[in-house]
Amino acid sequence: MKRILLYTFFAIISLIGFIACGAQKTAAEKEAQAAAIRNAMETFEFRFDATRALPTGFRTVNLSPVFDVRVSPDTVQVNLPFFGRAFRAPMNPSESPYRFTSTNFDYNVTSGRRAGNWLVQITFKDVHRQVIFNFDIWENGSASLNIRDIDRQSISFQGNIEAED
DSSP states (O other), X not given: OHHHHHHHHHHHHHHHHHHHHHTOOOHHHHHHHHHHHHHHHHHTOEEEEEEEEEETTSOOEEOOTTOEEEXXXXXXXXXXXXXXXXXXXXSSTTSOTEEEEESSEEEEEEEOSSTTEEEEEEEESSSSSOEEEEEEEETTSXXXXXXXXXXXXXXXXXXXXXXXX
């Protein structure tokens, strides 16, 4: 009985080791991803896929893969959920406050504190309230988004950045 447990234990440890080693990216793949994200910051074309919502004063919420922000030089398409307190009720309660398309916005990109980090601020002018998106983007593909809205509590999202084709 002890042998069976010992063999099972070593098999599980070996399986975990093989899975962990196979999931790592090569140096060439990492550099290609970093170059694609650098290019996306210069051309202002990227997609933020939200994987987790961090509402103010509430628990973290894991999200399905349908929530994203698509950014291009002339349009920003936002499809994100909201969890938290609203200070002003919407006219149509079935609409999400962060499901809109904007064509009138200001876009500002600055370098972060470390190499391979960018801070992107988007201020929307054609939304009926003041909404500001602050992205913190890393060249490894991870990113966070903090939304400041005058009518709602702030909310943050974690996710991944993909360069748009």
